[in-house]
Amino acid sequence: MIHPTNFKNFITKTIILTLAMGGTSLLASGEAAMHGMPVYNVMDFGATGSKSDNALPAIQKAIDAAAVKGGTVYFPPGGYTSGTIHLRSHVNIYLEAGATLYASENPSDFAEQKVKSKDALLFGENLEDISIEGRGTVDGQQKYFWAPDTSEHTFNHKILMEKLGLSTMRSYPAGFPTQQDYAHLLWLGRCTNVRITGVSFLHSPSWTFALFACSRVVIDGIYIYTSLKEAVWADGIDIVSSHDITIANSTIETGDDCIAIVCGIPEWGPDYPTENITITNCRFSSASAAIKFTEGNSRLVDHVVINNCVIFNTNRGITLQIATGGTVRDVIISNITMDLHRYDWFWAGDGNAFNFEIHRQSEWNHQPPIPGEPGPGLIKDVIFRDIIVHCQGSSHIEGHPERWLEGVTFENIKYFISHDPHAPYDQADSALVFRRARNLRLRNIEVYWEKPFYENWRNALLVEDVDGLQLSGFMGNAAWPEKNIPAVELNRVANANIESAVAPAGTNVFLKLGPGDHDIHLYGNDFHQAKTPLALDPSMRPESVTSFGNVMPHK
DSSP states (O other): OOOGGGHHHHHHHHHHHHHHHSOOOBOTTSOBEETTEEEEEGGGGTOOSOTTSBOHHHHHHHHHHHHHHOEEEEEOSEEEEESOEEOOTTEEEEEOTTEEEEEOSOGGGGTTOSSGGGOEEEEEESOEEEEEEESOEEEOOOOEEEEEOOSOTTOHHHHHHHHTTOOOEEEEETTTTTOOOOOEEEEEESOEEEEEESOEEEOOSSOSEEEESOEEEEEESOEEEOOTTTOTTOOSEEEESOEEEEEESOEEEESSOSEEEESOOGGGSOOOOEEEEEEESOEEEESSEEEEEOTTOOSEEEEEEEEEEEEEEESEEEEEEESSSOEEEEEEEEEEEEEEOOOOTTSSOOSOSEEEEEOOHHHHTTOOOOTTOOOOOEEEEEEEEEEEEEESSOEEEEOBTTBOEEEEEEEEEEEEEOOOTTSSOOOOOSSEEEEEEEEEEEEEEEEEEOSSOOTTOOOSEEEEEEEEEEEESOBOOOSOGGGTOOSEEEEEEEEEEEESOBOOTTOSEEEEEOTTOEEEEEESOBOTTOSEEEEEOTTSOGGGEEEESOBOOOO
16 A cells, blocks of 8 residues: 555656556656656655755756666656756656756856856766656746947947947846856757757756757757847857757747857867758747857858748848858758848847858958968858748848859749838848859749838849859849839859849839859840840940840830
8 A cells, every 4th residue: 555645756657657658567666667767756856846945956866866777857847946967878857747947046056167158057968868858847047137238349230329329228148247157058068869859948048058069969849938139148059060960840939049050169179060950840039040050160061951940030030151261061941931020239130031151250350360260161052942031131142252152052032021110220232132152043033122112222133243143033123123223233243144034014124234244144034024124334245145035125
């Protein structure tokens, strides 16, 4: 017979058994079996389930006990406040629905790592076969305050705000500037065979997940949330020098970038390539970027597929940046919808869908050249396709003057751009801008300007300094055709084939060829609704353009 004082634990363990495995068997020690392994209830090790109590000793004891022969550490419904928890190999953390693991609000409870940026609530290094599962919650409890900015002296947004005489108040995490390092909710280094499913991760003080040199990681069906108004530096998931990572069926709403992909954080270890990343069936909202290939890439990011995702209530859609000499290549991004708008001035982005930029580190930091610094990086063989965009800012896809983009493709894009007259500033000009690229493929792109129109809008498509352009099936007009602004403008473009383009009704000048353009071939285009299908810069030689099979305006 079960003693009354043990009845609650007995029922809890029996439920775990029945729901998780569909069978029941109790171990001789009185522990339940989950996934065929023993279960260690943190309450059996002294946790009270009261948020006001320090649960760390009980949690760590349960994990260490489970690590001896493998098993599940179980959090029944309740509140558990803790500092750094050290994960162990072959241990599954299971947070039951109604269970919340709270990060301590005392920063000293996380000051355990020699490298401060590795501090975390859940910490694991050199581990294998670990998981965090359930329907419970991990809450970082981070809070913010507002104060005048004292640091962003070269940030373009701040310069614009100051010129307009507007406030540069911004949010800071509690404790700043005395406190400089903030704990992640999860930091994993050199871990393999990791599974994180079902759990909600809220209010992280820093990047919610940081994965360094990890492999065979599956993140499925989770929810990440930080304040889109205030949560600076609180990315969702940062993938650093890792490989074989899958993120699926998840919702991420973060103040900073939802997912950041990079090779290289020197203080964490060697810059291994980041590769073989799949992101699918997710929903992203961010005051910064939904997906960011970050500027700190010092070596290689490759073999990345992002598919079937919804990006909404976001500042920047997808951005690829390099400032430390690395390479991004072999990337496919497809089946995406975006709904973008600007956030407060201190967030990077301008309601723009796509952003490619390559810099040296000194250029990125607005400094003089640094002796011995890496040269500009490379972005090549990147495909964007089947995307619908609603945005407020221009998309700039640009290589470096010394390192052009290579083999970039945009196809099947519907691009709607709008203006918010209440925004303090608007930096939009042309809708889509491509500069410094080789073998650029633009296929089946449509551009639409939405009311109210903005006085600084220009071309639907601007292409400059490109060698090898395939422009096929483009349709769009200039924002202000009555000003003789061309819908499509090419400058210093060579070896271009322009085919199957459609000039919409009301087009004044559809295509303008500028200085330095040569070997331009026009065929099979429908120009019949354009007042001026083609305008040539006076410097161009007639033999630089070949035209046949185009439908011209009726005279």
